Amino acid sequence: MFGNLSDRLIDTFKNLRSKGKLSAADIDATLREIRRALLEADVALDVVKTFTGAVRDRALGDEVSKALNPAQQVVQIVNEELVTILGGEQKKLSFAKKPPTVLMLAGLQGAGKTTLAGKLAKWLKDQGQTPVLVAADLQRPNAVNQLQVVGERVGVPVFAPEPGNGVGNPVKVAKEAIKHAEKKMFSVVIVDTAGRLGVDEELMQQAIDIRKAVDPDEVLFVVDSMLGQDAVNVAKAFDEGVGITGVVLTKLDGDARGGAALSVASVTGKPIVFASNGEGMDAFEPFYPDRMASRILDMGDILTLIEQTQKNFDEAEARAMAEKIAKDSFTLEDFMDQMQQLRKMGSLKSMLAMMPGAGQMRAQLDNFDEREIDRTEAIIRSMTPAERRQPKILNGSRRARIAKGSGMTVTDVNSLVNRFEQAAKMMKTVAKGGVPQVPGMPAMPGMGSFGGGKSKGKDKKKGSKSGNPAKRAAEEAARALGQNPNSAGSTGSGSAFGI
Amino acid sequence: MALMFWKKKRNEEVAPVVEPIAEVLIEQVIEPVVEIPAVDEVLAPVISEALVAVELPKRSAKKGIRSLFSRIKFDPENLDDLEDILIQADFGLDASVAIVDEVKLRAKKAGAESENQLKEVLATVLAESLERSDKALNLSAGKLPYVFLVVGVNGVGKTTTIGKLANWLTEGDWKVFIGAADTFRAAAVDQVATWAERAGATLVRPKQEGQDPASVAFESVEAAIKADADIVIIDTAGRLQNKIDLMGELDKIRRVIEKQAEISEVLLVLDATTGQNGLAQAKAFAEVAKVTGVVLTKLDGTAKGGIVFAIQKELGIPVKLVGVGEGINDFAFFDAQEFARGLVS
Numbered sequence: 001m002f003g004n005l006s007d008r009l010i011d012t013f014k015n016l017r018s019k020g021k022l023s024a025a026d027i028d029a030t031l032r033e034i035r036r037a038l039l040e041a042d043v044a045l046d047v048v049k050t051f052t053g054a055v056r057d058r059a060l061g062d063e064v065s066k067a068l069n070p071a072q073q074v075v076q077i078v079n080e081e082l083v084t085i086l087g088g089e090q091k092k093l094s095f096a097k098k099p100p101t102v103l104m105l106a107g108l109q110g111a112g113k114t115t116l117a118g119k120l121a122k123w124l125k126d127q128g129q130t131p132v133l134v135a136a137d138l139q140r141p142n143a144v145n146q147l148q149v150v151g152e153r154v155g156v157p158v159f160a161p162e163p164g165n166g167v168g169n170p171v172k173v174a175k176e177a178i179k180h181a182e183k184k185m186f187s188v189v190i191v192d193t194a195g196r197l198g199v200d201e202e203l204m205q206q207a208i209d210i211r212k213a214v215d216p217d218e219v220l221f222v223v224d225s226m227l228g229q230d231a232v233n234v235a236k237a238f239d240e241g242v243g244i245t246g247v248v249l250t251k252l253d254g255d256a257r258g259g260a261a262l263s264v265a266s267v268t269g270k271p272i273v274f275a276s277n278g279e280g281m282d283a284f285e286p287f288y289p290d291r292m293a294s295r296i297l298d299m300g301d302i303l304t305l306i307e308q309t310q311k312n313f314d315e316a317e318a319r320a321m322a323e324k325i326a327k328d329s330f331t332l333e334d335f336m337d338q339m340q341q342l343r344k345m346g347s348l349k350s351m352l353a354m355m356p357g358a359g360q361m362r363a364q365l366d367n368f369d370e371r372e373i374d375r376t377e378a379i380i381r382s383m384t385p386a387e388r389r390q391p392k393i394l395n396g397s398r399r400a401r402i403a404k405g406s407g408m409t410v411t412d413v414n415s416l417v418n419r420f421e422q423a424a425k426m427m428k429t430v431a432k433g434g435v436p437q438v439p440g441m442p443a444m445p446g447m448g449s450f451g452g453g454k455s456k457g458k459d460k461k462k463g464s465k466s467g468n469p470a471k472r473a474a475e476e477a478a479r480a481l482g483q484n485p486n487s488a489g490s491t492g493s494g495s496a497f498g499i
Numbered sequence: 500m501a502l503m504f505w506k507k508k509r510n511e512e513v514a515p516v517v518e519p520i521a522e523v524l525i526e527q528v529i530e531p532v533v534e535i536p537a538v539d540e541v542l543a544p545v546i547s548e549a550l551v552a553v554e555l556p557k558r559s560a561k562k563g564i565r566s567l568f569s570r571i572k573f574d575p576e577n578l579d580d581l582e583d584i585l586i587q588a589d590f591g592l593d594a595s596v597a598i599v600d601e602v603k604l605r606a607k608k609a610g611a612e613s614e615n616q617l618k619e620v621l622a623t624v625l626a627e628s629l630e631r632s633d634k635a636l637n638l639s640a641g642k643l644p645y646v647f648l649v650v651g652v653n654g655v656g657k658t659t660t661i662g663k664l665a666n667w668l669t670e671g672d673w674k675v676f677i678g679a680a681d682t683f684r685a686a687a688v689d690q691v692a693t694w695a696e697r698a699g700a701t702l703v704r705p706k707q708e709g710q711d712p713a714s715v716a717f718e719s720v721e722a723a724i725k726a727d728a729d730i731v732i733i734d735t736a737g738r739l740q741n742k743i744d745l746m747g748e749l750d751k752i753r754r755v756i757e758k759q760a761e762i763s764e765v766l767l768v769l770d771a772t773t774g775q776n777g778l779a780q781a782k783a784f785a786e787v788a789k790v791t792g793v794v795l796t797k798l799d800g801t802a803k804g805g806i807v808f809a810i811q812k813e814l815g816i817p818v819k820l821v822g823v824g825e826g827i828n829d830f831a832f833f834d835a836q837e838f839a840r841g842l843v844s
Contacts, residue, residue, distance in 0.1 A: 039592050040592065040775050042776070110655055141689075141690045142689040142693055146684070146690070148686075165693060197799060199799075199800055224770075226770075226776045228802065229802075230802035231772075231774075233570075233801040251739065253742075255739070255741040256776035256779075257776070259774065
């Protein structure tokens with residue numbers, strides 16, 4: 001395969017980087033690659049044309065030729081144009097002045113509306129709202145049933161007066177739902193509607209009727225991120241038909257490059273409000289156009305990362321840790337503390353995915369089992385405090401006991417200890433200012449000069465092949481640790497860049 | 500196309516009473532756990548090993564295929580524009596370039612210049628690149644029951660496809676079993692149950708919620724063999740092809756089924772609206788599940804499903820069925836000629 005859009009553009013920029021100043025021919029060659037990359041990412045052809053046109057105009061202007069690093073400028077332009085298409089600033093849901101706020105979901109069959117309804121309900125509930133789900137998809141077999149199960153899973157009531165499977169009038173259901181919500185004091189009503197094709201006039205009319213009946217504050221158009229060129233037609237049909245106010249992107253956890261997002265946003269001019277990226281009911285977040293653009297360019301979702309890191313990473317603790325490492329008093333206890341610090345920031349996997357240059361290791365990331373950290377933790381927790389502080393005293397019988405206590409094998413314990421020792425040694429070197437292990441933040445992140453990060457991605461792959469979970473987890477954590485001291489010395493927030 | 504397939508010869512075929520049997524089967528659907536042995540005992544003595552040929556009802560996909568030129572006019576003067584048109588139909592850049600080159604070459608050779616002549620050339624090129632000798636369902640050889648495994652990413656229409664397929668086969672008087680091995684998605688079993696009921700097929704449900712799908716598949720095949728069914732279709736949970744664990748689960752389902760019976764078809768259901776990711780899907784599923792055919796669904800929308808050209812070219816997996824609507828009869832065998840004509844019309 002051709003890799004992700006990010007990967008492709010990075011490839012392109014590599015060529016750019018090797019040259020000093022840009023000629024018109026250089027720019028055109030780059031744009032050809034960008035065009036190809038965008039088309040392979042399923043960005044609609046017309047959108048691609050507008051996009052490359054805009055980038056070319058700007059790239060040919062003074063901006064680039066006078067710039068110190070032309071390649072950086074082109075990346076910047078591409079990034080800015082991407083952000084422009086994706087909708088500029090982040091859009092927040094608009095709530096009604098007088099509750100209930102009504103949110104209506106619409107989209108093609110199989111876009112993921114019902115699952116999304118559940119995720120949205122959970123998200124709203126976590127924000128202190130009292131949502132109610134409305135089963136107005138009376139078309140698809142057992143859609144009502146599915147919504148009920150989903151509602152139960154997230155602990156949100158479901159208003160489903162009709163059984164579905166072709167029975168009942170969805171417009172009536174939607175209308176009654178509003179009354180129901182008013183009476184029962186629900187603050188948000190989420191109306192799940194039947195999936196429909198853009199060309200299906202009857203069903204489109206039904207959606208329009210539902211819209212008229214409930215007068216929603218938001219009509220969210222749910223789009224599968226795997227959608228191809230047809231995204232433009234579909235988006236147009238829905239926007240002109242039912243009239244949408246925002247877009248939700250689903251199945252972003254797949255490996256589709258999600259060009260549909262660009263197409264839909266550009267054709268409708270409507271903002272993408274949410275992104276859904278996993279099977280779990282928590283796999284749902286607000287959509288940040290600027291960050292998404294950076295991610296597409298593989299410059300990493302640095303902003304999110306910084307925010308999360310600042311929130312959770314105790315700077316003082318990090319500094320103390322760096323000192324410890326330098327003094328060679330780093331223990332398994334600290335090792336575990338560090339892992340927990342990282343865990344506080346959320347799923348390690350999604351953290352890693354935000355990293356600049358993460359595109360290269362995306363495949364491995366996708367399959368990194370977070371439970372491996374749990375297993376490593378289990379091993380360490382099965383040790384006595386003395387053992388944690390002095391791994392040297394771990395003899396055969398102690399190791400056997402630990403293995404038993406943690407439900408792992410002695411081999412797992414051995415490999416953890418080995419990994420830890422290696423990591424500790426490595427960190428000591430680093431902390432003393434030895435080999436610069438941290439990629440830090442190069443002038444243009446993710447542009448190939450990402451030596452540390454990249455080669456580590458490869459190491460990881462090899463490690464993974466060895467098939468030892470504990471070893472992999474330890475490697476993982478060791479890597480995270482290995483890079484902490486350096487950044488902790490400079491800024492607290494920077495530490496996570498070294499994961 | 501010859502729609503003659505071989506199914507088991509049963510005694511009831513002598514007396515052509517179809518309805519009551521369908522009803523008996525419908526009742527079974529409601530039962531939580533399969534109680535096949537009872538049926539088995541009734542049928543077992545009267546089954547002969549001989550097979551009979553059945554002609555299955557014909558279906559056409561014609562109404563679902565929309566022209567490439569419904570939005571953009573075909574310009575005989577400027578064949579390069581054709582590339583854009585193909586790209587917009589999800590053919591992908593490489594396939595689009597290759598097709599346009601081929602059209603140009605042949606047009607020059609044949610001296611085709613007018614719009615109609617050029618369209619004719621295009622239709623031929625398109626049909627040729629999709630024409631396959633192995634496009635028919637593998638339903639005429641081997642041991643019964645035939646086993647179909649239906650796979651794909653989330654939301655492509657696997658369950659609907661199974662419902663349509665099951666209905667079509669029961670219409671041809673086949674004894675159809677469906678294994679509800681999608682134990683992941685909320686209410687998926689109920690959804691396939693509704694379809695099974697509509698189609699008059701027997702559903703094998705999981706014994707408990709969240710049961711290992713491989714064991715459901717195993718039990719389904721086991722039940723089908725016991726009941727002497729003609730075919731068993733296994734529904735699986737939608738999975739994104741980059742989730743190695745879930746793909747591994749599919750591999751397991753496959754292996755477990757093969758302990759009891761040969762798998763006749765592994766059908767990858769592909770949404771026609773899917774873009775270039777369709778190729779990645781086909782690749783991953785082909786590798787893990789050994790896909791033998793593609794079912795192209797949702798062709799009744801504005802999408803053209805051009806990605807199948809790339810899939811055909813890169814992976815050589817034939818398109819076998821197409822879905823063209825929500826009705827139980829809205830599907831057809833894939834016919835490259837019909838498809839190409841429809842696209843060019």
